[in-house]
Amino acid sequence: MHHQPTTRLINRQRIRTVKYNDLNRKFFLFDKNPVDQEVMVEYCASIPCDLGDYKMDRCSIAKVVLMDSPWYPEYNRAFLWNASKICEKYGLILMVTPQEGTRPNIKKEWQEILNFSRQIGLGYLGLSPEKIVYDAPYFERNALKASGILNFPRDWRQANLSVFEKREERSTRQPKIMTTEWHNDSNSGIRIQKAMDDNKFHDPRLISIVPKDILPSVSRRDPRRKQARVWTHGNRIFDCKGSNVLHKILCARNFGESPEIHIEVEIGRKINKKEKILISQAKAQIDDLIRIERDEQWIL
16 A cells, blocks of 8 residues: 655654654654754655744645744744645644644734634644643753743643644745844854854854743743844844854854864954954854753753
């Protein structure tokens, strides 16, 4: 019997489970984060992409699509639009959705998603009786501890599983997400905001924004997020006047090379003595930060 591929638009760690199953199906993961080669098997493939700005060209290839988008309306629309394109007619789309009370206006947001789903040719079948349980990620565990919540179960967060059926093909405009551009470094777990003036030297040292540097919240409504130019996997945030220079320092560190050479190529001139000191201090901050977070993850 020929089995249709099952497509999963989900967090990359979830794909590890398919390595040990005995289903005669193909699995595809669409994710902007790189996937470890150890989870790749002959019936499981990864397509690197950002579904917030990705035009799906693999249409109608899956009977079932499982998607777990960030819990914000613009991401839900972008993921759902892509899911509708890749799903066969009368196929199912399983969408992980936040439960009531997750944040203000969640009911209104959900009604807007239902309206959007109809516009792209989907029919809503209702909620699955099963709940989705999350293993709290490292950044959230750090945020909870920073806010004073020390005793919490790792699987405290739950979500709904909403089920849609693709009923017809609709020619609709792809929803776009307007986001700030960031450099993502998967080796260090550090994100650095892209600067407008990439050819100028500015102080690359990290500047503290919050006490102990860990943002005690994972809410997008937190106003302190707007100050962040550097963000770590452990939910530490910093400002930085020279984020472009800091990015070159991080790149050089990954390759075991001199950051001065990378920066001189970027700014088109020799760096001076004062700038060398600032580079050295910023590099020491980055080294300490990476060491602290690697040690923390062993404990947490």
